[in-house]
Each structure stands twice: as structure tokens, then as C-alpha cells.
Amino acid sequence: MDFITPEWAFNRRREFMKGGILAGLGAYFSRYAWSAASDLKFKKNGDFQSVPSNHPLTVEKYALNYNNFYEFSLDKDEVAKKVEGWKLHDADWSLDVSGLVKKPKKWKLADVLQFPLEERIYRLRCVEAWSMVLPWIGFPLSHWIKEMQPDSSAKYVRFTSLGDSKVMPNISSLPDYPWPYTEGLTIEEARHPLTLIAVGLYGKKLAKQNGAPIRLVVPWKYGFKSIKSIVKIEFTKEQPSTLWNRLAPKEYGFYANVNPEVSHPRWSQASERVIDGGFIPKRIPTLKFNGYEKDVASLYQGLDLTKNY
Numbered sequence: 001m002d003f004i005t006p007e008w009a010f011n012r013r014r015e016f017m018k019g020g021i022l023a024g025l026g027a028y029f030s031r032y033a034w035s036a037a038s039d040l041k042f043k044k045n046g047d048f049q050s051v052p053s054n055h056p057l058t059v060e061k062y063a064l065n066y067n068n069f070y071e072f073s074l075d076k077d078e079v080a081k082k083v084e085g086w087k088l089h090d091a092d093w094s095l096d097v098s099g100l101v102k103k104p105k106k107w108k109l110a111d112v113l114q115f116p117l118e119e120r121i122y123r124l125r126c127v128e129a130w131s132m133v134l135p136w137i138g139f140p141l142s143h144w145i146k147e148m149q150p151d152s153s154a155k156y157v158r159f160t161s162l163g164d165s166k167v168m169p170n171i172s173s174l175p176d177y178p179w180p181y182t183e184g185l186t187i188e189e190a191r192h193p194l195t196l197i198a199v200g201l202y203g204k205k206l207a208k209q210n211g212a213p214i215r216l217v218v219p220w221k222y223g224f225k226s227i228k229s230i231v232k233i234e235f236t237k238e239q240p241s242t243l244w245n246r247l248a249p250k251e252y253g254f255y256a257n258v259n260p261e262v263s264h265p266r267w268s269q270a271s272e273r274v275i276d277g278g279f280i281p282k283r284i285p286t287l288k289f290n291g292y293e294k295d296v297a298s299l300y301q302g303l304d305l306t307k308n309y
């Protein structure tokens, strides 16, 4: 395993420590230092900082301008522009937790932000065979699930995005899509320590195009599982339906684990294009479970990954 210290993080850390009496202590406690240089407080170098091989961090402007957010546009370069009309007020955001839980609850965003935040650098592999390496800020979903107190009968978790046609132009333009965007995980996947609720990226609050104010990040699965702008979480007994699975069940299964050995019906998943702004496309081999095999393979023991794609 290689550990990457991106240059932007290194510079920010230096700024933070410059001239401070914390400098000496900072070097020793840097693992536990809280960032002062942003509007989010988070622990640097959270767990699972490692990425499976030495892939450099994606340049921030690509992560902010090459987006899949179908509610706004099918054109990745257009999403950042189309979100401008969305007046998002964090104070008005709430998230419903319901289904098989001891007590259904409406969470205010401010309450969600009480969980200790940490930075995690994860690889993102889109099902369309491109990839990035992104420094998320968030907390493990498992910490939140503990407070949600699901019943023992809960076997799955279903997530729902905002589906507001007043701000999301494609909700009306694509009437055949089963909006709002929904996704799902088994409860074991949801509780896995790698599964993150993200509220920030590159040291700052999430940009709208990246799924503000709160999204899921499941790094060993294709990017479409990492649902953006979540307004509802439900615990269910049955495997929940998901937007992509309903639209094209032969192409997008419930599991959607990154797997170079199982092709998409229309293209190979054996390699991926690195989003680096380069003129000449750079392709690298795709890794099983996106490189997180050692961490997650045990979740799928005995499961036929060709059938359960």
C-alpha cells in the first residue's frame, strides 16, 4: 500500500502550522490535527487514507467540472453550470430516517455534522470506465446507523436523492426516468467501515455538482451507487429498487461492485480512463473491487459475482 500526501493538503497543513506554537506539537500530532483553513473541521489523514496503488489525486477543477448528476444534465461538462440556479440553504436541509427503525427521525443537517469528520482519499470508478482519486471529508455511515437504531429485521438500506423539478431541469425533461434517484446497499455494506457519508471535498464543503450537502461514497462499487444530495434513508427487509436497476436491469445490477472480469453488456470493464485533463487519454487496468478487495471481499463470499453484477 502506498500513502499519498497530495500537494494541496501538504501546503494547507504548512499554512496552518506556520508561525504557530502548534508547529512542534503539530508534527507529532498531525494525524489528529483539526484543519483550521476551511469551514469544515475535520481530522486529517483519516482511516483508509491509502489508495491501492500510487495514483495521484485528481486535480480539483476536474472533480468540480466533470460530473454525473443526471437530474441536472446528461452532459458532464454542463452540470456545474446547471446547478447554479439551485439555491441551496443548508439550514433548510433535512433528512428523513424511516422504515425498520426503533424511532423514525427527521435529521437536520447541523445534527448530522456533529459526527467527527475525517478526510479520506478514495478512488472513484464510474461504470462508464473512467476514474478519479478524490479527498472526501465525511464520517462512516456505520456511526450514524448506530444512532438510527435499525431493527434486527432490517436487511437493506435505501437512499433517496432530492427530486425537485423546480431546480433540477431533467426531472421534467426525462419523464421516463423513475425519479427521484434512489440507491441501496445491504445493511452489511452500509455498516462497512469504508462506506462514507461525505459532506466535503478538497477541504471544503461539497459543491452542489458533487452532491451537496450530503452524499454517499462507496469506493469499491461503481460510482452510480454513491448517491448525491440525500434526503431520505430507509431500512427495509426486501432488496430496494434503484433508479439504474429499474431503467436497465441487464446493465446495472444491485451490487455493482467494480469488477474487471465482468463486462458491461456494451463495453469492457477491464480498464479505465484516468481523468487528468491530458490530451492523450491515459488508461490503467481496473482492479477488482476497485482495489479494496482485501477490505470487502469477505462481504461476498459464496456470491456468484457474474450473476450478481
Ligand SMILES: Nc1nc2c(c(=O)[nH]1)N[C@H]1C(S)=C(S)[C@@H](COP(=O)(O)O)O[C@H]1N2
Pocket (backbone or CB within 6 Å): 063, 066, 067, 068, 069, 070, 071, 124, 125, 126, 127, 161, 181, 209, 210, 211, 222, 223, 224, 225, 226, 227, 228, 229
Ligand atoms: N442523485 C444522483 N447521484 C449520483 C448520480 C446522479 O446522476 N444523480 N450519478 C452517479 C454517478 S454515475 C457517479 S460516477 C458519481 C459522480 O460523482 P461526482 O460528480 O461527484 O464525481 O455520482 C453518482 N451519484
Ligand SMILES: [Mo]
Pocket (backbone or CB within 6 Å): 068, 125, 126, 127, 128, 222, 223, 224
Ligand atoms: Mo458513474
